[in-house]
Amino acid sequence: MTAPDAKEKTSGSVSMVRGVYWASDRQESESHERGFYSSASDEAILGQGRDRILDIAEKHIRRIGHRKTTVADIASDLGTSRASVYRFFPTRAAINSSVCGRIINEVAEIVFAVARMDAPASKRLVDLLNVLHRHSRRRLVEERPIHDLLVAAMNERWATINVHNEQIQTILTALIREGLQAGEFHAEDADDATRGVITAFLPFFHPILVEQRVQEGEDMAAAARAQIRFIMRALDKSDGRSANVDPTSNGA
Structure with a gap:
């Protein structure tokens, strides 16, 4: 649930500002x-x-x-x-924003764990994209009220969503930079490569775009696999098909 123009951060820590407090x-x-x-x-x-x-x-x-x-x-x-x-909680919107922060923080923690796995950067990138796609699609199908909450957060640009977007972009940039240093990827700049990956994969994890494609009857699983292959080839991986791009391959 990030956007291609999300501002990059320089640290890769995953944390989310939780809601304000209450006591009787x-x-x-x-x-x-x-x-x-x-x-x-x-x-x-x-x-x-x-x-x-x-x-x-x-x-x-x-x-x-x-x-x-x-x-x-x-x-x-x-x-x-x-x-x-x-x-x-000065408004009900503040409560909604804090609940939203809880939910997307769970995804951010999973994404961060995938990015830190002991595996080649190319495999971690594939697994990371699969995680983003699978969670967005599952919420639409199985947790519609949560999906609707995230759609509202995206449309209204809640602060929790902006923080999440920056975190995901930071994690992706660090991972792509590792791949460049290891010679797995070839690109002139990690930041530019990250923006390209986000733009290419946005329709497969942005809640609004995922809903549109599902409503149109598209086979999202097959389309996601094809798009991941495209991204891996764009990063100049030797053979995009050598990475397992099956969205069910990673249990995160």
Whole structure:
């Protein structure tokens, strides 16, 4: 879910800014009464509350979608008031963005793990592209409310999506640079090669483009395999067919 004009970062760490926190007034008062309301305990309590509210929000979004999920629904499940939720999440959109961040961070972590595998850069690149395609297609087919959430994030340019795009581009650039240094790939510039790979493969992992192609009845698995072969040839790999481009070949 990246875009060809995403700005490159220089570090390859995979991290995602999670949502803001929540804690009930009761937790706060109890902590004061016990006399251990230190910054460390405060952070732990607030962190637990943040994760709890996002757990509940994600459960509702997966079941009925982000547009139908309300702060009242979340507050009811938490056993608190809407005011308590709004105290730390200024809008429902902030909750949606944080849930989105959780979901795409899972993909980013998998992509990062693939990029760090002990294998030739060419194989890792193929596996990485397969992971991006498979997750996008699976969400469309099996997790439609999550797919719709990501489509909204793309259309509205949420900050979480922008961070994710930059991370994926950074990982791809580092991987292509490794391939160039090892003599597996041939290109004048790793950054230019990365932009070319993203542009060529965008229709196979951008949620909106994937949905369009599926609606048109295209065999996405076969098309993805063909496009990966094209990308590998464009990177001047000796034989694009020697790499396993089957989207089911990698279990990530």
